[in-house]
Amino acid sequence: MNFPSKSISPQANPQERNRADRAPGPELLRIVCMLMILTSHFFVHGKVLGSLRTTDVNYSVGWFIEACCYVMVNCFVLITGYYQSASRFRLKKFLLLWGQIVFTSAAEYLILCACHEITFTWSGFFTAAAAVTGTRYWFATAYLILYALTPLLNRAMRDLGQREHLYACAALWGLFVVGRNLTYWMDFANLHGGYSYVSFIVLYVTAAYLRRYPPRKRRWLGWYFLLSAVTAASRIIMAVLYRRYGFSSDYLKVFMQYNSVTVVAASVCLFLFFLHLDIRGRVSRALIRFFAPLTFGVYIIHEHRDLRDPLWNRLKPWEIARSPKVFLMLIATVLSLFLVCSLLEYLRQTLSRLLRVPDLFGRIADRMGSLARSLVDRHLPPEESCSNTTKQE
Numbered sequence: 001m002n003f004p005s006k007s008i009s010p011q012a013n014p015q016e017r018n019r020a021d022r023a024p025g026p027e028l029l030r031i032v033c034m035l036m037i038l039t040s041h042f043f044v045h046g047k048v049l050g051s052l053r054t055t056d057v058n059y060s061v062g063w064f065i066e067a068c069c070y071v072m073v074n075c076f077v078l079i080t081g082y083y084q085s086a087s088r089f090r091l092k093k094f095l096l097l098w099g100q101i102v103f104t105s106a107a108e109y110l111i112l113c114a115c116h117e118i119t120f121t122w123s124g125f126f127t128a129a130a131a132v133t134g135t136r137y138w139f140a141t142a143y144l145i146l147y148a149l150t151p152l153l154n155r156a157m158r159d160l161g162q163r164e165h166l167y168a169c170a171a172l173w174g175l176f177v178v179g180r181n182l183t184y185w186m187d188f189a190n191l192h193g194g195y196s197y198v199s200f201i202v203l204y205v206t207a208a209y210l211r212r213y214p215p216r217k218r219r220w221l222g223w224y225f226l227l228s229a230v231t232a233a234s235r236i237i238m239a240v241l242y243r244r245y246g247f248s249s250d251y252l253k254v255f256m257q258y259n260s261v262t263v264v265a266a267s268v269c270l271f272l273f274f275l276h277l278d279i280r281g282r283v284s285r286a287l288i289r290f291f292a293p294l295t296f297g298v299y300i301i302h303e304h305r306d307l308r309d310p311l312w313n314r315l316k317p318w319e320i321a322r323s324p325k326v327f328l329m330l331i332a333t334v335l336s337l338f339l340v341c342s343l344l345e346y347l348r349q350t351l352s353r354l355l356r357v358p359d360l361f362g363r364i365a366d367r368m369g370s371l372a373r374s375l376v377d378r379h380l381p382p383e384e385s386c387s388n389t390t391k392q393e
Contacts, residue, residue, distance in 0.1 A: 024285050025277035026079045027292040029270070033076050034295040036069035038302065038334040045308055046317035046333075048326060054239050056322055060232075066256075067232035068225070073139060073258055074267035077146070077200045081207025082275070089151045092358075092365040094144065097296075098132055099361060101140050104300045104348065105131035108307065117310045128306070136305050138195050145197040146204060153201065157208055165209050172202040177264050181254065194258025202259075206268065210275075220273035227266035231255050234262070297345025302337050 043049045043066050052059040109128035113120040127134055135141050157165060176198060234255040242252060255262050279285060302311075315333060320326045352358065 024279040024288050025274040027288050028279065029075055029274035030079060030292045030295050033072045034298050035334055035338060036072035037299060038337050039330065040066060040069045040072065042317060042330050042333055045312045046315060048317050048321045051318040051321035054243060058322055058326060060236055063235050064229065064232040068228040070231065070256065070263050071267040071270050074203055074264060075271050077203040078207045078267060078271045081204035082211050084150050085154055085208035085211055091369060092362045094147055095361045095365055096358065097144060101131050101137060101300060102129055105129065105136060105304060108301065108304045112306050118306050137300060137303060142197040142200055146200040153204060162213050169206050169209050172205055176202050177259055177261050180259050181261050199259045217276055220269045224266050224269040224273065227262045227269065231262045291342060294342045294345045297348065298338060298341040301341040301344055
C-alpha cells in the first residue's frame with residue numbers, strides 16, 4: 001500500500017537517508033520521464049497520431065515529440081540500475097511496491113464503480129487486485145521482476161573488471177538491442193519491443209557500468225535529440241512507404257521500440273545529461289524532492305485499465321488532432337493529470353504513514369527473512385564448515 005515517501009526524518013533508516021542525498025539531476029529526470037509517459041499516452045490513448053495523415057504538419061511534429069518521449073521507460077530503469085547496483089536488496093521495499101500496486105489498483109476499481117463508470121463484479125475486483133501477476137501494469141510487473149533479480153545481478157557484476165564489464169554490456173547490446181533491429185521480423189528473444197524484464201536487465205547492467213566507470217562529459221543532450229530525430233524520421237518514412245507499397249504494418253516500428261538501438265542510445269544520452277546536471281536552487285531542489293517519489297504512483301493511478309477509456313473518451317483530443325490547439329491541450333492535459341495524480345498519491349502515502357503500513361511491511365519482511373534463513377540453515381551446513389570440507393578434499 002506504500003511506496004517510499006519523500007519525508008525523511010532524523011530517525012529514518014540508512015536507505016531513506018541515502019535517497020535524500022541523491023543528486024537532484026536523476027531525480028528530476030524521474031519527473032521528466034513521468035511527464036513523457038503522460039505525453040505519449042495523450043498521443044496514443046488519445047488517438048491523436050492515429051487521426052492524422054502523413055501529409056499533416058502535426059503528424060511530423062507529433063511523431064518527433066513521441067520519439068523524444070520514447071526514452072521514458074528506459075531512463076527509469078537506468079536510474080534504478082545506477083543506484084541499486086551499489087545498494088542492497090530489501091525485501092521490505094519489494095513488498096511495499098507490490099502492496100502499493102495492489103492497493104491502488106483495487107481501490108481505484110472500487111472508486112470507479114462507486115462513480116458508476118464501470119459495473120462492479122467480483123471477477124473484475126479480483127482482477128484489479130491481482131494487478132502484478134495479471135500484468136495490468138506491464139512496467140510494474142517487469143520492474144518487480146528486475147528488482148527481485150538485483151542480488152544476483154549485483155553479485156555477478158561485483159568481481160568484473162572494466163574490460164569484462166564492457167564486454168558484458170557489448171554482448172547484451174549485441175543480442176538484445178542491435179540484434180533486435182537486425183532481426184526485427186523474428187523477435188527471436190521474445191522481447192516484445194522492450195516490454196520485457198530482459199530489456200530491463202540490459203539497461204541495469206549498462207547503468208551499473210556507467211556508475212563504476214563514468215564517461216567523459218559530452219554534448220549528451222544534443223546526441224539525445226539527434227537520435228530521437230532519427231527515430232522519428234524512421235517512423236515517418238516507413239509510414240510513407242507503407243502507404244505507397246502496402247507492406248506489413250509491423251515494420252512501421254522498426255526503430256520506434258523501447259529496445260531499438262536509437263531509443264536505447266538516446267536513453268543513455270539523456271540519462272547522462274541529467275546525471276551531470278547541476279541544480280543549486282533551493283526551491284528547485286525542494287520541488288524535485290517533493291514530486292520525484294510520487295512519480296510511480298502517478299503512473300499506477302492514471303494508467304489504470306478501467307480508467308483509461310473513460311478518461312480519454314471525455315477529453316477527446318483526437319477531435320482537434322489537425323489543429324495547432326492540440327499542442328496547447330497536450331500541455332494542459334499532461335500538467336493537470338500529473339498534478340492531480342501527484343496529489344492523490346501524496347494523500348495515499350500520508351494515509352499509509354498514519355496507519356504505520358511501512359512498519360507492518362517491515363515486520364513481515366523481517367519475519368519472512370528469518371524463516372528463509374532458518375530453512376536454509378536446517379538443510380545446509382554453515383559456510384565455514386563447507387569451506388573446511390572443500391580444503392580437506
